[in-house]
Amino acid sequence: MxxxxxxxxxEREELNKEILAxxxxxxxxxxxxxxxxxxxxxLDEKTKELLGLVASTVLRCDDCITYHLVRxxxxxxxxxxxxDALNVALVVGGSITxxxxxxxxxxxxxxxxxxxxxx
Amino acid sequence: MxxxxxxxxxEREELNKEILAxxxxxxxxxxxxxxxxxxxxxLDEKTKELLGLVASTVLRCDDCITYHLVRxxxxxxxxxxxxDALNVALVVGGSITxxxxxxxxxxxxxxxxxxxxxx
Amino acid sequence: MxxxxxxxxxEREELNKEILAxxxxxxxxxxxxxxxxxxxxxLDEKTKELLGLVASTVLRCDDCITYHLVRxxxxxxxxxxxxDALNVALVVGGSITxxxxxxxxxxxxxxxxxxxxxx
Amino acid sequence: MxxxxxxxxxEREELNKEILAxxxxxxxxxxxxxxxxxxxxxLDEKTKELLGLVASTVLRCDDCITYHLVRxxxxxxxxxxxxDALNVALVVGGSITxxxxxxxxxxxxxxxxxxxxxx
Amino acid sequence: MxxxxxxxxxEREELNKEILAxxxxxxxxxxxxxxxxxxxxxLDEKTKELLGLVASTVLRCDDCITYHLVRxxxxxxxxxxxxDALNVALVVGGSITxxxxxxxxxxxxxxxxxxxxxx
Amino acid sequence: MxxxxxxxxxEREELNKEILAxxxxxxxxxxxxxxxxxxxxxLDEKTKELLGLVASTVLRCDDCITYHLVRxxxxxxxxxxxxDALNVALVVGGSITxxxxxxxxxxxxxxxxxxxxxx
Numbered sequence: 285m286x287x288x289x290x291x292x293x294x295e296r297e298e299l300n301k302e303i304l305a306x307x308x309x310x311x312x313x314x315x316x317x318x319x320x321x322x323x324x325x326x327l328d329e330k331t332k333e334l335l336g337l338v339a340s341t342v343l344r345c346d347d348c349i350t351y352h353l354v355r356x357x358x359x360x361x362x363x364x365x366x367x368d369a370l371n372v373a374l375v376v377g378g379s380i381t382x383x384x385x386x387x388x389x390x391x392x393x394x395x396x397x398x399x400x401x402x403x
Numbered sequence: 404m405x406x407x408x409x410x411x412x413x414e415r416e417e418l419n420k421e422i423l424a425x426x427x428x429x430x431x432x433x434x435x436x437x438x439x440x441x442x443x444x445x446l447d448e449k450t451k452e453l454l455g456l457v458a459s460t461v462l463r464c465d466d467c468i469t470y471h472l473v474r475x476x477x478x479x480x481x482x483x484x485x486x487d488a489l490n491v492a493l494v495v496g497g498s499i500t501x502x503x504x505x506x507x508x509x510x511x512x513x514x515x516x517x518x519x520x521x522x
Numbered sequence: 523m524x525x526x527x528x529x530x531x532x533e534r535e536e537l538n539k540e541i542l543a544x545x546x547x548x549x550x551x552x553x554x555x556x557x558x559x560x561x562x563x564x565l566d567e568k569t570k571e572l573l574g575l576v577a578s579t580v581l582r583c584d585d586c587i588t589y590h591l592v593r594x595x596x597x598x599x600x601x602x603x604x605x606d607a608l609n610v611a612l613v614v615g616g617s618i619t620x621x622x623x624x625x626x627x628x629x630x631x632x633x634x635x636x637x638x639x640x641x
Numbered sequence: 642m643x644x645x646x647x648x649x650x651x652e653r654e655e656l657n658k659e660i661l662a663x664x665x666x667x668x669x670x671x672x673x674x675x676x677x678x679x680x681x682x683x684l685d686e687k688t689k690e691l692l693g694l695v696a697s698t699v700l701r702c703d704d705c706i707t708y709h710l711v712r713x714x715x716x717x718x719x720x721x722x723x724x725d726a727l728n729v730a731l732v733v734g735g736s737i738t739x740x741x742x743x744x745x746x747x748x749x750x751x752x753x754x755x756x757x758x759x760x
Numbered sequence: 761m762x763x764x765x766x767x768x769x770x771e772r773e774e775l776n777k778e779i780l781a782x783x784x785x786x787x788x789x790x791x792x793x794x795x796x797x798x799x800x801x802x803l804d805e806k807t808k809e810l811l812g813l814v815a816s817t818v819l820r821c822d823d824c825i826t827y828h829l830v831r832x833x834x835x836x837x838x839x840x841x842x843x844d845a846l847n848v849a850l851v852v853g854g855s856i857t858x859x860x861x862x863x864x865x866x867x868x869x870x871x872x873x874x875x876x877x878x879x
Numbered sequence: 880m881x882x883x884x885x886x887x888x889x890e891r892e893e894l895n896k897e898i899l900a901x902x903x904x905x906x907x908x909x910x911x912x913x914x915x916x917x918x919x920x921x922l923d924e925k926t927k928e929l930l931g932l933v934a935s936t937v938l939r940c941d942d943c944i945t946y947h948l949v950r951x952x953x954x955x956x957x958x959x960x961x962x963d964a965l966n967v968a969l970v971v972g973g974s975i976t977x978x979x980x981x982x983x984x985x986x987x988x989x990x991x992x993x994x995x996x997x998x
Binding site: 582602605606608609612613617618620621623624625627628638 | 890891894895897898901902903905906909913916934935938940942943
């Protein structure tokens with residue numbers, strides 16, 4: 285499955301570029317605001333990424349989960365911590381989130397720092 | 404499309420096993436609780452599976468719909484009854500559920516007891 | 523709390539009447555279709571009301587829950603069966619449905635056939 | 642019911658002021674962006690308000706519906722047009738939106754330009 | 761990506777036919793009602809398609825977005841107007857809609873009238 | 880507004896007691912599991928409460944927001960940190976969450992540790 289994360293990244297980047305180039309100022313501002321949201325503020329970057337991951341999971345958005353899993357790995361969360369966060373989402377969001385939790389586990393195999401085995 | 408249900412089953416089983424083996428007690432308990440929910444209680448197993456199907460449809464989760472369609476077939480619901488249940492979901496959930504109802508019809512072609520033709 | 527169900531009924535009836543009298547044919551047809559959905563078909567009326575209750579609970583609509591609780595009582599479901607159905611909704615929909623399950627329990631105090639004590 | 646719209650307005654204004662004064666730059670920017678979204682662009686203000694109304698209805702947010710009903714009245718939509726838009730939301734969102742459509746009708750009694758009778 | 765829209769159309773048509781032929785009168789009526797919803801009424805067809813697009817986007821249904829993008833192109837909305845409508849959906853529905861907005865941009869490449877370049 | 884939090888607490892406690900006493904083992908287990916979810920694990924209690932708050936906000940559940948605001952105050956989050964978390968929810972969930980963010984600000988006036996003024 286390793287290259288699937290690569291596919292996601294390439295398509296995401298390509299389409300984001302198309303959106304930012306489309307000339308709509310409002311979209312451009314929203315994308316900038318979205319980016320700034322996860323920058324350090326009263327909360328640090330690391331904490332905010334975990335909030336983004338849980339929000340994405342209860343709202344059941346696989347692409348958003350993938351993005352925040354990668355960021356969670358980059359900001360230093362461990363696999364056990366990420367699983368504990370996914371469990372909060374699972375209990376809040378119910379069994380309807382299970383397919384997304386399953387896909388999150390599959391995705392973690394591709395995310396440095398979140399793989400199940402010793403790295 | 405027949406092997407697609409097989410694919411779903413294999414991936415689901417494989418990832419469920421990975422989740423149950425990950426060492427998080429809360430997730431393990433949630434999965435057990437989810438399983439117990441559909442066991443006979445004040446309501447029988449058959450009725451509960453139909454409730455699960457309708458809940459999955461209004462919440463628009465294709466994997467959950469697939470799972471409960473299979474269980475609906477196994478617990479003895481007929482194709483006409485399942486369609487009548489999907490219709491409740493369609494009216495409650497609106498036209499936004501139509502793509503999921505379409506995929507439910509496609510999936511039923513693979514589910515013993517729910518196929519359109521004489522079996 | 524008994525008169526609160528009465529308030530709900532009066533307001534609901536009054537506004538439904540206003541909607542049906544507003545002259546929009548599409549709305550009129552939707553209301554008719556919604557009504558027909560719970561009439562006996564491949565599934566009987568009683569089963570469909572329970573489907574409506576669970577759909578309303580996972581979608582977290584208190585007014586819809588109230589309506590279907592009343593109908594569940596009228597079509598002969600017992601308190602234990604209704605609670606078992608609410609439990610399916612709770613597990614599918616997660617802890618975010620708990621406030622609605624709480625209000626469902628409060629509402630059942632007013633619904634003949636679903637009250638906690640011997641009637 | 643006339644003063645209820647007044648209550649909504651006062652509380653909304655008071656709390657918006659509190660949020661904008663809280664010192665969080667991200668929230669301030671989001672509120673500004675939200676405001677700009679409905680300003681004339683490729684689409685005019687009037688069209689966008691109707692889009693906001695339908696989005697609010699399918700997402701089942703009564704306060705948002707109230708806000709956009711007022712704006713729909715101010716930008717010149719007629720009662721019949723607003724009802725036709727609510728009907729799109731009703732069919733897309735299903736019967737679960739009915740309680741919100743009912744409250745939209747109740748609210749329209751207070752909105753200049755959208756009242757049922759000759760004004 | 762051009763043939764993907766063709767695939768969507770073929771599968772959609774094939775399954776809609778199967779649903780309409782399944783003998784459930786309620787579903788048949790819902791599909792008819794859904795169709796009538798976008799016919800000219802107090803609002804014209806063109807306006808209603810844009811309402812359908814925004815409703816589909818905030819409810820995050822890719823198939824519904826595809827359908828309404830095609831209809832938006834057919835009823836004469838320009839690319840700039842469609843993007844302005846998607847921006848309303850983005851701000852109302854939040855960053856969780858971004859993957860769907862991305863896919864809407866990808867889809868517009870296949871929709872006559874909504875392509876990015878001079879046609 | 881001070882006593883409104885008290886009202887929420889009393890009703891919540893009373894109805895939780897009624898649910899736990901209703902004799903349904905599944906509900907009892909779900910409530911226990913929900914409680915355990917926020918106990919220290921790979922993540923500490925404090926972090927999990929913030930995850931619960933953001934999940935509740937994007938899912939737009941006022942009662943759940945109130946509960947987690949109280950717990951956020953108890954576990955030591957400051958007002959500025961809670962506002963930063965609400966901002967993540969606002970951007971992820973979009974303007975449809977604004978009424979809930981407004982009510983969260985109103986509620987914080989009653990929560991020790993989260994009030995706007997010097998305490």
